[in-house]
Amino acid sequence: MSERAVVDRLTCVLCxxxxxxxxxxxxxxxxxxxxxxxxxxxPFAVEEILRPKRNLATSVPIKDTTxxxxxxxxxxxxxxxxxxxxxAEIAKLRPQAPVRRGQVLIANVLGTGVDVIATRTLLLxxxxxxx
Amino acid sequence: xxxPLETCDVAVIGGGPAGLxxxxxxxxxxxxxxxxxxxxxxxxxxLNQCVxxxxxxFLYKETISGPEYAERLAEDxxxxxxxxxxxxMVLDLSRERVLRVNSRNGYRLIQAGAVVLAMGCRERTRGQxxxxxxxxxxxxxxxLAQNLxxxxxxxxxxxxxxxxxxxxGLIMARRLVFEGVKVKGVFEILxxxxxxxRNVRQCLLDFGIPLELxxxxxxxxxxxxxxxxxxxxxxEAMAPVAGTERVIPCDTLLLSVGLIPENELSKxxxxxxxxxxxxxxxxxxxxxxxxxxxxxxxxxxxxxxADWASFEGLAAGERAACYAAGERATGTAVHVSPGPDVKYxxxxxxxxxxxxxxxxxxxxxxxxxxxxxxxxxxxxxxxxRGKYSRLLPSELQKIKVNDAxxxxxxxxxxx
Numbered sequence: 001m002s003e004r005a006v007v008d009r010l011t012c013v014l015c016x017x018x019x020x021x022x023x024x025x026x027x028x029x030x031x032x033x034x035x036x037x038x039x040x041x042x043p044f045a046v047e048e049i050l051r052p053k054r055n056l057a058t059s060v061p062i063k064d065t066t067x068x069x070x071x072x073x074x075x076x077x078x079x080x081x082x083x084x085x086x087x088a089e090i091a092k093l094r095p096q097a098p099v100r101r102g103q104v105l106i107a108n109v110l111g112t113g114v115d116v117i118a119t120r121t122l123l124l125x126x127x128x129x130x131x
Numbered sequence: 132x133x134x135p136l137e138t139c140d141v142a143v144i145g146g147g148p149a150g151l152x153x154x155x156x157x158x159x160x161x162x163x164x165x166x167x168x169x170x171x172x173x174x175x176x177x178l179n180q181c182v183x184x185x186x187x188x189f190l191y192k193e194t195i196s197g198p199e200y201a202e203r204l205a206e207d208x209x210x211x212x213x214x215x216x217x218x219x220m221v222l223d224l225s226r227e228r229v230l231r232v233n234s235r236n237g238y239r240l241i242q243a244g245a246v247v248l249a250m251g252c253r254e255r256t257r258g259q260x261x262x263x264x265x266x267x268x269x270x271x272x273x274x275l276a277q278n279l280x281x282x283x284x285x286x287x288x289x290x291x292x293x294x295x296x297x298x299x300g301l302i303m304a305r306r307l308v309f310e311g312v313k314v315k316g317v318f319e320i321l322x323x324x325x326x327x328x329r330n331v332r333q334c335l336l337d338f339g340i341p342l343e344l345x346x347x348x349x350x351x352x353x354x355x356x357x358x359x360x361x362x363x364x365x366x367e368a369m370a371p372v373a374g375t376e377r378v379i380p381c382d383t384l385l386l387s388v389g390l391i392p393e394n395e396l397s398k399x400x401x402x403x404x405x406x407x408x409x410x411x412x413x414x415x416x417x418x419x420x421x422x423x424x425x426x427x428x429x430x431x432x433x434x435x436x437a438d439w440a441s442f443e444g445l446a447a448g449e450r451a452a453c454y455a456a457g458e459r460a461t462g463t464a465v466h467v468s469p470g471p472d473v474k475y476x477x478x479x480x481x482x483x484x485x486x487x488x489x490x491x492x493x494x495x496x497x498x499x500x501x502x503x504x505x506x507x508x509x510x511x512x513x514x515x516r517g518k519y520s521r522l523l524p525s526e527l528q529k530i531k532v533n534d535a536x537x538x539x540x541x542x543x544x545x546x
Contacts, residue, residue, distance in 0.1 A: 010332065011328050011329075013329055017520075018520075018521065020520075020521070052337075054333060054337070055184045055194075056309075057182045057183045057184055057196055058182065058306075058309055059182050059281050059282070059284075061284050066172075066173075067282065068282065068283060068284050069281065069282055069283075069284050071182035071196060071197075071198045071281065072182075073182070073183075073184055073196050080337060087309055101198075101199055101202050102199075119182065119195070119196040119198045119199045120179075120198040120199070120202065121202060
């Protein structure tokens with residue numbers, strides 16, 4: 001075990017058992033995962049280390065409704081290194097009420113095949129908020 | 132008083148994940164007149180500002196954000212003939228289940244057949260953890276910062292330090308990075324993180340934010356606005372170690388140092404509260420020491436997952452409906468207490484002879500390779516046992532006893 005260069009320690013989140021995985025590089029430079037109690041642990045760890053995916057959530061200003069902001073997220077997780085480029089796209093959004101939960105605000109953001117969707121329903125208010 | 136009392140079968144106080152579910156639970160168990168009172172203008176409680184995903188995995192079998200979870204639950208309630216009142220503040224609750232309510236309809240008294248408490252919790256503040264130093268602007272609780280950033284579109288600062296590693300603090304660390312705020316570090320007085328492991332990974336590690344365990348903020352500096360904080364290591368007694376102080380320039384300090392169940396109304400009703408949970412002492416039906424008053428969600432004990440608050444709400448609502456219909460438990464009270472390495476166990480009281488009771492418990496510190504046992508205090512009999520390779524204080528656990536219980540019990544960790 002002494003030649004193993006540990007690159008990461010992580011807990012598998014695929015089931016409540018929560019195996020504690022250890023990822024190391026073997027002599028050939030390949031990832032070697034230990035600590036998994038089932039077959040799913042290895043691909044989980046390899047993806048988490050080499051190509052981690054994340055969802056992201058934020059909120060953007062909205063007008064003519066009862067709230068100042070509408071919350072948004074991605075319809076699915078994207079590669080982690082796309083978080084900031086996608087946030088920059090979301091920052092350009094100025095949605096108008098009404099907005100429905102699940103409504104696509106940016107389709108196929110940055111060609112990822114993933115949409116930016118509203119996560120809250122905000123109706124057109126009769127008396128727009130004074131600002 | 133003169134005024135005739137308005138009546139309802141079940142009154143639910145609070146329209147967050149627990150209260151909404153409680154209203155649903157009450158309807159499912161056949162309650163006729165269900166009244167849901169929420170003091171904010173919108174339903175959903177704290178979920179509305181929790182824009183991150185990770186909610187609903189257990190209730191809706193998919194991972195969604197807080198606002199989506201709140202809307203779906205509110206829609207489920209809207210399909211039922213539940214009277215929902217927003218902007219309604221419950222000012223008082225009596226032992227006889229009379230609510231004093233102030234709302235757009237004015238001030239009125241409501242006699243409820245049963246009451247479900249679902250008021251949620253509040254954040255622990257600077258005053259409660261006694262951080263020395265000046266009193267400048269720029270010190271926020273993490274949840275307040277979350278509200279300002281996610282709902283009010285306000286920028287709260289440029290360079291932040293976070294004290295405490297509760298989940299909201301971790302989530303806000305990432306949220307501030309998204310907003311262009313430099314997060315200089317998270318400092319946790321305990322030797323382990325307060326929040327869930329996935330949040331440590333996805334909110335801190337992903338963005339290179341340092342997490343320093345066993346350290347705390349010992350001084351806040353700045354006259355009008357925070358200018359810096361002084362952090363230091365702590366010893367086993369959690370006292371700062373002289374000589375380890377470090378000054379960190381920043382203009383913002385976020386506190387994520389714990390949540391306190393909001394039991395002001397419960398106290399008005401003369402309810403017995405647990406010093407271990409900060410919430411009511413309840414029996415297996417989630418009924419408090421005040422007959423006909425039930426408790427669920429964060430006002431009962433702090434949850435790490437909203438779904439569990441909702442499941443608890445469903446159960447409390449169902450039991451409240453049964454109580455309102457005249458059902459009463461018979462039997463003496465069996466007491467349940469936390470044993471080795473267990474911080475608290477809930478319910479604290481069980482009606483003797485009751486079978487199939489499930490307990491929630493939380494460990495007091497991280498433990499490895501343990502058997503959690505529900506043991507009879509007098510007989511030493513093991514009623515239930517679970518083996519765990521690892522248990523963390525941040526994760527609420529469940530253990531179920533199938534047999535009828537006739538003696539006082541202890542839930543503890545054993546080698």
